[in-house]
Amino acid sequence: MSIALQDIRVDAPDDPNNQLLKDINFNLADGSLTLLIGHTGSGKSTLLQVMAGILEPTLGMITLDEQPLWHKRKVNQAHLLRLGLIFQFPEQQLFARSVRQEFAYSLRPYRLGVDERERRIRAACADLDPRGVIAMDRSPFLLSGGEQRRLALATTFATAPDWLLMDEPTAGLEAAAVRELLRIIRVRERGGFVIATHDLDTFFPLADRVLVLDRGALVFDGSPEELCRAPEVLTRAGVGLPSCVEAALELARYGIAIAPDRLTPALAAPAIAEALRECASASPRPAPQAAAPSPQATREAGVASKPPQAAMLRLDPRAKWLLYLLLVIGTMQQQQWSGLAAAMLLLSLAFLGLPRSVLRGSMKIALPFLIFMFISILLAGLDWSTAEGQFPLGFSAERGWSTALTLTRLFLVLMAGYWLAVTTPYGQLVQGLNWALKYFRKVKLPVESFSLAVSLIFRFIPLILREWQRFSAIVRARGKASIRPGAVRSRDIPALVVPLLLAMFHKAEQMTIAMELKKIDGKQLLLKKNTLQWRGMDTILVITGILCFSLLMYMQS
Numbered sequence: 001m002s003i004a005l006q007d008i009r010v011d012a013p014d015d016p017n018n019q020l021l022k023d024i025n026f027n028l029a030d031g032s033l034t035l036l037i038g039h040t041g042s043g044k045s046t047l048l049q050v051m052a053g054i055l056e057p058t059l060g061m062i063t064l065d066e067q068p069l070w071h072k073r074k075v076n077q078a079h080l081l082r083l084g085l086i087f088q089f090p091e092q093q094l095f096a097r098s099v100r101q102e103f104a105y106s107l108r109p110y111r112l113g114v115d116e117r118e119r120r121i122r123a124a125c126a127d128l129d130p131r132g133v134i135a136m137d138r139s140p141f142l143l144s145g146g147e148q149r150r151l152a153l154a155t156t157f158a159t160a161p162d163w164l165l166m167d168e169p170t171a172g173l174e175a176a177a178v179r180e181l182l183r184i185i186r187v188r189e190r191g192g193f194v195i196a197t198h199d200l201d202t203f204f205p206l207a208d209r210v211l212v213l214d215r216g217a218l219v220f221d222g223s224p225e226e227l228c229r230a231p232e233v234l235t236r237a238g239v240g241l242p243s244c245v246e247a248a249l250e251l252a253r254y255g256i257a258i259a260p261d262r263l264t265p266a267l268a269a270p271a272i273a274e275a276l277r278e279c280a281s282a283s284p285r286p287a288p289q290a291a292a293p294s295p296q297a298t299r300e301a302g303v304a305s306k307p308p309q310a311a312m313l314r315l316d317p318r319a320k321w322l323l324y325l326l327l328v329i330g331t332m333q334q335q336q337w338s339g340l341a342a343a344m345l346l347l348s349l350a351f352l353g354l355p356r357s358v359l360r361g362s363m364k365i366a367l368p369f370l371i372f373m374f375i376s377i378l379l380a381g382l383d384w385s386t387a388e389g390q391f392p393l394g395f396s397a398e399r400g401w402s403t404a405l406t407l408t409r410l411f412l413v414l415m416a417g418y419w420l421a422v423t424t425p426y427g428q429l430v431q432g433l434n435w436a437l438k439y440f441r442k443v444k445l446p447v448e449s450f451s452l453a454v455s456l457i458f459r460f461i462p463l464i465l466r467e468w469q470r471f472s473a474i475v476r477a478r479g480k481a482s483i484r485p486g487a488v489r490s491r492d493i494p495a496l497v498v499p500l501l502l503a504m505f506h507k508a509e510q511m512t513i514a515m516e517l518k519k520i521d522g523k524q525l526l527l528k529k530n531t532l533q534w535r536g537m538d539t540i541l542v543i544t545g546i547l548c549f550s551l552l553m554y555m556q557s
């Protein structure tokens with residue numbers, strides 16, 4: 001099955017002026033192995049997700065065997081079943097109680113008969129677990145890290161995709177495991193590979209073709225040998241040189257000329273021996289010459305300019321903390337719907353102009369809370385009448401309204417907290433908090449522990465949203481659902497929530513260890529250095545906040 005990308009463009013969800021991929025065009029022939037290389041953040045993972053049907057391109061078309069992958073904002077499911085995407089650290093996607101259930105989840109969309117399913121599982125295990133240590137009824141969480149990665153790879157291999165798209169498959173692997181992975185790739189009889197990697201030495205000898213990305217644009221498309229003969233492409237794109245090119249450059253400084261496209265030691269050794277023989281019969285060895293420019297230096301010179309930030313992000317966090325506190329206190333004072341409506345209006349104004357992704361994120365928090373509110377109001381208002389001759393079930397509007405009023409207040413406070421967290425980078429949030437609490441410390445209140453707890457909570461909110469996006473992309477790739485981008489089916493929830501919780505526990509553990517190492521225990525502030533800058537806009541924001549607060553206080557009196 002051939003795959004073709006025509007004029008693909010992908011814009012960042014929160015900023016149409018930030019193009020993550022621009023004008024990408026290429027065709028991949030059936031059964032080929034293509035490498036995707038580029039500096040960190042050049043768009044390799046984004047391109048893989050576009051090819052896998054996880055991310056819809058803003059412009060352009062992807063076709064598989066000349067049939068479009070997307071149709072009316074949904075992916076063609078028949079195509080989806082023929083694509084397999086393996087994310088970085090695939091072992092993090094495991095969620096089921098047994099190895100068999102992991103296979104069952106990955107194979108479910110294929111609706112295979114029992115025999116065919118068993119045959120595929122056996123074939124994948126024979127490739128990835130030749131010594132048979134991964135028993136079907138074992139918990140995936142009791143396997144070692146290496147075994148977990150093999151299992152995760154095996155669950156995708158079992159789906160027998162025509163195209164296997166792999167994101168950094170050697171990341172975090174020891175040398176023996178890398179050799180094992182190469183063996184597995186070599187023995188795979190059918191289907192093509194697209195591998196995003198920084199590990200040029202490992203994959204160059206295997207690759208038919210290399211695509212180089214630089215800040216979202218395709219800057220090279222050719223064979224590994226051609227790329228080694230044009231190393232300036234790699235240097236310009238901020239990619240490290242493969243060892244064969246570095247060795248050729250170093251040898252050239254000593255007057256020993258070998259072609260830079262000898263991709264393996266077995267190819268390089270005879271070329272070096274031949275060059276040495278030629279040198280021996282020629283003039284004395286010249287002094288080493290100046291080294292080629294460092295790829296790192298070139299890369300630093302070419303760093304992309306930062307995308308413009310929303311105005312809200314540039315405001316001083318002290319002003320935002322003050323606005324937040326005024327809005328929360330004002331909201332909590334409201335006893336009437338009119339006051340709450342005014343608070344809601346003011347809060348909505350604060351959300352104006354924020355990126356669409358932030359607004360979508362707020363819906364993810366707001367919707368479950370609104371459902372919780374609805375159920376709570378229903379339960380609070382339920383009236384069990386025991387009077388004879390009357391229908392026994394009624395609804396007390398008074399109790400329902402009173403609960404609705406209390407919960408609406410809480411809802412507004414929650415959304416105000418979300419607004420503060422998404423408009424303020426973590427470091428600034430802590431600095432702003434430290435500044436606010438400085439005055440309370442003078443009256444000997446235990447403010448440090450409070451500062452630590454609040455700043456950690458705010459640190460976790462964006463982290464949870466980011467991890468949610470990552471794991472929802474993984475379940476979309478495994479679940480093969482033809483649904484609109486961003487949606488998750490209820491049947492995929494366990495496959496999303498279990499790895500998400502594990503990842504969050506892991507992050508919390510890492511954070512605790514880091515804090516212990518830095519001896520942060522609530523007795524000292526998280527950030528001592530103050531880099532805050534108060535501007536005219538911040539004064540205007542605070543004055544606006546005081547006016548809004550006065551309005552809210554006036555309405556509740």
Ligand SMILES: Nc1ncnc2c1ncn2[C@@H]1O[C@H](COP(=O)(O)OP(=O)(O)OP(=O)(O)O)[C@@H](O)[C@H]1O
Nearest residue numbers: 012013014020038039040041042043044045046047
């Ligand atoms: N949802 C998003 N919203 C905004 N920017 C994004 C989003 N996803 C990715 N990006 C940005 O797009 C760019 C490309 O990211 P991508 O993960 O594709 O890079 P990469 O080449 O795979 O990097 P690495 O080698 O570090 O894995 C990065 O600058 C990243 O910050």
